[in-house]
Amino acid sequence: MQLLYEGIVSQANFFKPDMVARDVLALAHERTYIEKVLNLQLDEKMTRRIGFPLNKALVDRECLLVSGTLNCCQFSLKYGVSFNIAGGTHHAGKDFGEGFCLFNDQAVGAAFLIANKLAERVLIVDLDVHQGNGTAHIFQGNENVFTFSMHAEKNFPFRKEESTLDVPLQDGVEDDEYLSVLERNLKDIFDAFRPNFVFYQAGVDVLSTDKLGKLNLSERACSKRDELVFLKCRDHNIPVQVSMGGGYSVKIKDIVNAHVATFKTAIDIFAL
Numbered sequence: 001m002q003l004l005y006e007g008i009v010s011q012a013n014f015f016k017p018d019m020v021a022r023d024v025l026a027l028a029h030e031r032t033y034i035e036k037v038l039n040l041q042l043d044e045k046m047t048r049r050i051g052f053p054l055n056k057a058l059v060d061r062e063c064l065l066v067s068g069t070l071n072c073c074q075f076s077l078k079y080g081v082s083f084n085i086a087g088g089t090h091h092a093g094k095d096f097g098e099g100f101c102l103f104n105d106q107a108v109g110a111a112f113l114i115a116n117k118l119a120e121r122v123l124i125v126d127l128d129v130h131q132g133n134g135t136a137h138i139f140q141g142n143e144n145v146f147t148f149s150m151h152a153e154k155n156f157p158f159r160k161e162e163s164t165l166d167v168p169l170q171d172g173v174e175d176d177e178y179l180s181v182l183e184r185n186l187k188d189i190f191d192a193f194r195p196n197f198v199f200y201q202a203g204v205d206v207l208s209t210d211k212l213g214k215l216n217l218s219e220r221a222c223s224k225r226d227e228l229v230f231l232k233c234r235d236h237n238i239p240v241q242v243s244m245g246g247g248y249s250v251k252i253k254d255i256v257n258a259h260v261a262t263f264k265t266a267i268d269i270f271a272l
């Protein structure tokens with residue numbers, strides 16, 4: 001709503017995703033896991049790991065947000081950048097859900113692009129304060145997908161998976177250090193891996209106001225972080241899809257403003 005209210009986007013910029021097909025989910029998740037989720041048949045232990053009891057509405061919502069990211073991929077290929085106003089369900093692995101994530105939208109998107117030869121090398125930039133453990137789990141050993149996660153080391157998930165590149169940060173890291181570490185790593189990854197499609201998980205739980213994050217970033221630095229990612233994509237002419245990821249600041253206003261800032265930065269940089 002805030003995006004419409006501020007005139008950043010118009011109603012015409014929104015799209016309604018279709019439902020995702022099981023075969024597409026199966027590009028990133030195991031079929032037995034998919035069936036169990038869709039039939040609401042996960043056992044108690046697996047359900048507890050997800051964090052909420054399964055019901056049809058929640059499963060439908062999750063399928064819809066995966067589908068949103070798949071639709072986004074086409075928009076990014078056409079216009080350079082696209083946003084899912086949900087998504088970033090990066091804790092869902094190949095055969096498990098975790099931390100309120102059932103299916104991993106950007107992992108399904110990446111696998112879809114590769115399976116359909118729409119991209120050869122896909123980079124997933126995960127700057128949510130929590131490690132993208134599910135994404136790392138899905139693509140372990142896959143040379144076509146580079147998973148990059150920069151996160152608070154002592155935060156959830158406490159058992160980390162191995163991304164292509166993990167940059168664990170100590171508690172309380174502030175603006176300048178965060179931005180210089182990010183800039184250096186982005187440069188190295190873009191130079192060495194030369195991605196032709198980027199997924200960006202732009203969680204705003206890196207903010208100092210966040211209840212669950214352990215970092216100490218200002219709103220300005222959070223925006224600057226987005227700018228670094230978008231500039232790299234634009235300068236290398238690489239389409240980018242953005243999912244929103246987490247945000248748990250005490251005041252809802254701080255969360256909304258930070259997410260809105262990500263949109264504004266992208267619109268400025270891609271001159272939309």
Ligand SMILES: [Zn+2]
Binds near residue numbers: 128130203245
């Ligand atoms: Zn998070």
